[in-house]
Amino acid sequence: FSEDIAGKVVLITGASSGIGELLLLALLPPSEYMCYTLSSTISQSSWDTDNSLAYEYAKRGACLVLAARRERSLQDVAERARNLGSPDVVVVHADVSKVDDCRRVVDQTMNHFGRLDHLVNNAGIMSLAMLEEVDNVTDFRQVMDINFWGSVYMTRFAAPYLRNSRGRIVVLSSPAAWMPAPRMSFYNASKAAISQFFETLRVEFGPDIGITLVTPGYIESELSQGKFLNKAGKHIVDQEMTAVSSPSTQPLAHNQIIS
Numbered sequence: 001f002s003e004d005i006a007g008k009v010v011l012i013t014g015a016s017s018g019i020g021e022l023l024l025l026a027l028l029p030p031s032e033y034m035c036y037t038l039s040s041t042i043s044q045s046s047w048d049t050d051n052s053l054a055y056e057y058a059k060r061g062a063c064l065v066l067a068a069r070r071e072r073s074l075q076d077v078a079e080r081a082r083n084l085g086s087p088d089v090v091v092v093h094a095d096v097s098k099v100d101d102c103r104r105v106v107d108q109t110m111n112h113f114g115r116l117d118h119l120v121n122n123a124g125i126m127s128l129a130m131l132e133e134v135d136n137v138t139d140f141r142q143v144m145d146i147n148f149w150g151s152v153y154m155t156r157f158a159a160p161y162l163r164n165s166r167g168r169i170v171v172l173s174s175p176a177a178w179m180p181a182p183r184m185s186f187y188n189a190s191k192a193a194i195s196q197f198f199e200t201l202r203v204e205f206g207p208d209i210g211i212t213l214v215t216p217g218y219i220e221s222e223l224s225q226g227k228f229l230n231k232a233g234k235h236i237v238d239q240e241m242t243a244v245s246s247p248s249t250q251p252l253a254h255n256q257i258i259s
């Protein structure tokens, strides 16, 4: 986006790691185009970590509200954002799947800053499991609860303030929204829901609140590298990922299908 955001207030969910902490906006061309698709694979080793979501906003002089569950990580991101030029950074410990937490994040933003200009709905989790192998299907409700409902709650509470500031919502969807792949049914459904929900809000909000839907290609992060719900509905990491992976569950070859 091309607007001047110095002094404006930006609230980012899922700011404790990955895309929320790192990258993205610096890669987006300066335009108001509604949907960005990043087609290349991006590895952490190639990240210029100062060209990052939280950090790019910081360098442009925006005030930040950083929300997630891991407070220590948020504090580290906050300290760096301040060093990069953000005039004021607030950390809020919150679980976006809880409606009261989302209300509290927005309330704290307004109490502290008195305005809100950008909401970045970035928090998300991944799941990898064949439906028929799932031990308890209700464990997987959390994929929708966090990825979809978390964005809905945040948007509902933030909307009046974003309307006042003629602000913007940035939403992390995924090419997974339209690309079927084994073991990805819950995650893909959550991203399809996000895409449709926010495309519809674009019509409802009209010119009052801008919506930028981002559908990144594969980006190395905790989520994409092995922190996901397995068939038992438990988070597993790293080496266990290898055991359950197969070629069909490797990261999608976005750059082959997105022109």
Ligand code: NDP
Residues within 6 Å of the ligand: 013, 014, 015, 016, 017, 018, 019, 020, 067, 068, 069, 070, 071, 073, 094, 095, 096, 097, 122, 123, 124, 125, 146, 172, 173, 174, 175, 215, 216, 217, 218, 219, 220, 221, 222, 223, 224, 227
């Ligand atoms: P990470 O796992 O690195 O980051 C996810 C972030 O979400 C973390 O900061 C995590 O913080 C936060 N989060 C998870 N659950 C909750 C919760 N219940 N409440 C609040 N915060 C939560 O993954 P990425 O950076 O890769 O993912 C960011 C977004 O990008 C996701 O929406 C993902 O679906 C999307 N995306 C990622 C792609 C990729 O290839 N990496 C491709 C396409 C889309 P904490 O654990 O501290 O709460």
